[in-house]
Amino acid sequence: MDLERNHKWKACDYDSHIELVSTVNGEGQEGTQSSYGFVSYFGEAVRRMKANDKRACITREVRKELGLEFKNLPPAEKSKYVSQQHRVDKVAHDEAKFLTRCAPDRFEVVVGQLTDKQREVVCEMGLDNLIKLNCGRLKRKLCCWLVERTDVARCVIELNGSELQISANSFRYIMGVTDGGLPLLLEGDRSHVAAYLEKYNVTSSGINIKTLADILQNSREANEEFKVTFMLFTLCTVLSAPTDQLVSGIT
Incomplete structure (x- = not known):
């Protein structure tokens, strides 16, 4: 899909969107375990879009389309993003275990x-x-x-x-x-x-x-x-x- 050709972007500050996006399936709903790597895929796609158009605004329709793209990826390519998410989750888990009341x-x-x-x-x-x-x-x-x-x-x-x-x-x-x-x-x-x-x-x-x-x-x-x-x-x-x-x- 050529997002740059198929969508007209509105001017907006996109940076805050990535942290709000959770795992999403092709219907734009909260995803299942099989699609939790979508967060990594979504971030990569958006960075690519923003490099081409700094004013790019991610709408619900765009997220839905990206979700469908991710859902239809070949298993081998999709696993790459799933592995990335595993690493992120592991780092967050390891950091959470470092507890101290030293203040x-x-x-x-x-x-x-x-x-x-x-x-x-x-x-x-x-x-x-x-x-x-x-x-x-x-x-x-x-x-x-x-x-x-x-x-x-x-x-x-x-x-x-x-x-x-x-x-x-x-x-x-x-x-x-x-x-x-x-x-x-x-x-x-x-x-x-x-x-x-x-x-x-x-x-x-x-x-x-x-x-x-x-x-x-x-x-x-x-x-x-x-x-x-x-x-x-x-x-x-x-x-x-x-x-x-x-x-x-x-x-």
Whole structure:
């Protein structure tokens, strides 16, 4: 079909059309599994049309005609577009699995509301450089790219044929936090932290991150309770972020 000869295009901005087109069969209706590669075919056809006429406007009739064309393609040629769609779906699926609640922007908002005394206490805790953090939201694609190139067993990141060794010292240097110091007690009597469990409204699943943020934003004290709350919030938003809204392993 010679679309350039058979159709007169109206002037319009077409760029927004591609993202609105779903799988379509020859009747212009939502397609079945056999025609889901139409999205790739449609995009290629439209790019070709627009190269010939930048003012080309894709109407319902044009989409229908393209749908019929795709439906009548030989199986071997149609499979090419189906394979392309498989690759797109796989990339989207892989990206969706990269989940983290690491949120430097949320951390920055809370830090911005700390009093001078609270900042002094945070510095005493060895987090003085961390409260200067100002990087906004994480770039998920970049994080995923780095994770894919990290060999956890050997503690190295493979970059362009070279290997970058990573260690606790690397983390300390980059994040600006003290490495070592006070011992951590990971076990103990639940009654010793009963007041905190009640204050944080702890459930069997853990502590909600928003609860910690709200407590910090409404606090003007720089006492032991503030230290515990700030440390938990720092862990779950920057240092060791979970994949959901809850800080687990507390109870």
